[in-house]
Amino acid sequence: MVSISHHGATSGVTGSCHELTLAPSMKKGSDPAGSDPNFKPRGSAGILIDCGLFQGQDEGRGASASNLSIDFPIEHIRALVVTHVHIDHVGRIPYLLAAGFEGPIICSEPSAIMLPEILEDALKIGFTRDRRLIERVLGLIRSRLVPVPYGQWHSVFVENDCSLSVRLQRAGHILGSAYVECDARVGNSEERIVFSGDLGAPHAPLLPAPQSPGRADRLVIESTYGDKDHEDRETRRYRLKSVLEHALEDGGTVLVPAFSIGRTQELLYEIESLIHEFGGDALASGMKMGSDPTGSDPSFTWESLEIIVDSPLAAEFTRIYRDLKPYWDAEATELVIQGRHPLSFEQLTVINSHEDHLNAVDYLARSHRPCVVLAGSGMCAGGRVVNYLKAMLGDKRNDVLFVGYQAAGTPGRDILNYGPRGGWVELDGDRYDIRARIHLVGGYSAHAGQSDLLRFVEGIPGAPTEIRVVHGDEDAKAAFQVRLQRVLPGSQVLIPA
Numbered sequence: 001m002v003s004i005s006h007h008g009a010t011s012g013v014t015g016s017c018h019e020l021t022l023a024p025s026m027k028k029g030s031d032p033a034g035s036d037p038n039f040k041p042r043g044s045a046g047i048l049i050d051c052g053l054f055q056g057q058d059e060g061r062g063a064s065a066s067n068l069s070i071d072f073p074i075e076h077i078r079a080l081v082v083t084h085v086h087i088d089h090v091g092r093i094p095y096l097l098a099a100g101f102e103g104p105i106i107c108s109e110p111s112a113i114m115l116p117e118i119l120e121d122a123l124k125i126g127f128t129r130d131r132r133l134i135e136r137v138l139g140l141i142r143s144r145l146v147p148v149p150y151g152q153w154h155s156v157f158v159e160n161d162c163s164l165s166v167r168l169q170r171a172g173h174i175l176g177s178a179y180v181e182c183d184a185r186v187g188n189s190e191e192r193i194v195f196s197g198d199l200g201a202p203h204a205p206l207l208p209a210p211q212s213p214g215r216a217d218r219l220v221i222e223s224t225y226g227d228k229d230h231e232d233r234e235t236r237r238y239r240l241k242s243v244l245e246h247a248l249e250d251g252g253t254v255l256v257p258a259f260s261i262g263r264t265q266e267l268l269y270e271i272e273s274l275i276h277e278f279g280g281d282a283l284a285s286g287m288k289m290g291s292d293p294t295g296s297d298p299s300f301t302w303e304s305l306e307i308i309v310d311s312p313l314a315a316e317f318t319r320i321y322r323d324l325k326p327y328w329d330a331e332a333t334e335l336v337i338q339g340r341h342p343l344s345f346e347q348l349t350v351i352n353s354h355e356d357h358l359n360a361v362d363y364l365a366r367s368h369r370p371c372v373v374l375a376g377s378g379m380c381a382g383g384r385v386v387n388y389l390k391a392m393l394g395d396k397r398n399d400v401l402f403v404g405y406q407a408a409g410t411p412g413r414d415i416l417n418y419g420p421r422g423g424w425v426e427l428d429g430d431r432y433d434i435r436a437r438i439h440l441v442g443g444y445s446a447h448a449g450q451s452d453l454l455r456f457v458e459g460i461p462g463a464p465t466e467i468r469v470v471h472g473d474e475d476a477k478a479a480f481q482v483r484l485q486r487v488l489p490g491s492q493v494l495i496p497a
């Protein structure tokens with residue numbers, strides 16, 4: 001018997017954690033209760049796919065160390081497979097180790113480089129400040145990492161009557177992201193189960209688009225954007241251009257809350273391409289000589305646009321992206337051949353120390369120097385972006401540009417909802433009025449939109465018998481379920497409770 005289960009909440013944008021367990025053929029009646037979801041027949045063995053930390057609304061319900069602890073049996077878990085290193089897919093790994101998990105952590109080669117970095121940050125924020133303890137946990141994680149190249153089968157276990165192998169395929173979501181193909185064999189029967197992880201949009205910059213799996217008898221698919229489509233790449237790029245032009249006209253800061261991995265690098269890539277294309281063109285086209293109230297230079301051009309990445313972690317991941325060029329797509333590779341540096345152009349400044357960060361907030365808030373600042377966290381729920389928001393939301397010359405999904409219950413969602421109506425947002429317990437202009441350029445998300453997800457599923461030769469829709473708002477999951485069921489009437493499409 002091959003069973004799939006989902007741990008932790010599957011509602012809202014919560015931590016992903018799925019289990020695939022193989023049990024040797026079992027005689028009737030060996031589960032005396034018959035209904036215990038945690039019942040594992042003797043000789044069972046399985047894997048976890050991701051072990052993520054809650055975000056957004058669910059976090060607001062009071063995530064504490066105690067309810068993050070692993071509350072399901074793990075004695076039979078032989079390995080953890082990581083689809084990608086976003087915190088909602090890997091954040092609970094320290095808790096998994098604390099619960100006694102002793103197996104390998106299987107992931108792609110880029111993910112193996114990034115995982116300790118992202119967990120170090122997570123540990124510092126949510127776990128402990130004790131440097132020695134952090135080092136010990138990280139050492140343990142590094143010793144368990146098993147990097148597996150894309151497209152290569154890897155045997156996880158062969159025991160009793162069961163065997164399981166996994167293969168990672170590019171998911172195009174962030175560097176190192178993968179969907180997981182699992183070949184499960186119990187006795188003479190075998191089955192291919194695919195876990196999508198987060199899939200990228202096909203036109204995302206930098207990374208190749210995901211290809212549909214060649215086979216999937218059962219599929220577990222994320223649906224963060226299961227109810228909508230993104231703007232196409234060109235539209236999005238020109239929207240970014242006009243937001244930046246408009247925003248910089250009146251000499252304020254354009255603040256972009258962005259996660260360290262993925263969108264930050266995509267955005268830098270697109271900004272570099274705008275600078276390259278429009279170079280000497282005036283940015284602040286609406287400003288007349290001599291009438292500039294802000295004191296900024298009216299001959300401001302794209303080439304003189306300053307971009308600040310105020311996040312040591314984002315800077316570190318940008319460096320890793322730069323180092324791992326073999327994983328870039330053809331377009332990005334072509335730019336490098338032409339001598340361009342999409343992720344390290346001269347207008348880019350990185351702020352590392354906390355002191356420099358505070359100085360930058362203060363300086364930009366006072367000087368109204370036209371500038372683009374990228375800072376985390378992406379949903380404004382913490383991190384350096386909060387200091388910028390406090391200093392800048394009240395000034396209408398400033399702009400906040402959202403480029404990613406804002407989960408319900410996060411300050412990001414409140415700013416997006418109430419900002420355009422002249423509302424306020426609560427940050428660290430205080431109310432801040434929102435006078436800055438608020439923009440959303442949705443297509444910069446590293447998630448696939450509804451049509452992309454449908455194409456991914458429809459591209460599988462021979463529809464899966466069962467499709468489980470996970471990871472997304474209730475509405476997104478429900479909408480995606482309806483669409484999927486319509487195009488694949490022969491498949492059973494479920495939303496696991």
Ligand SMILES: [Zn+2]
Nearest residue numbers: 084086173198
């Ligand atoms: Zn992700």
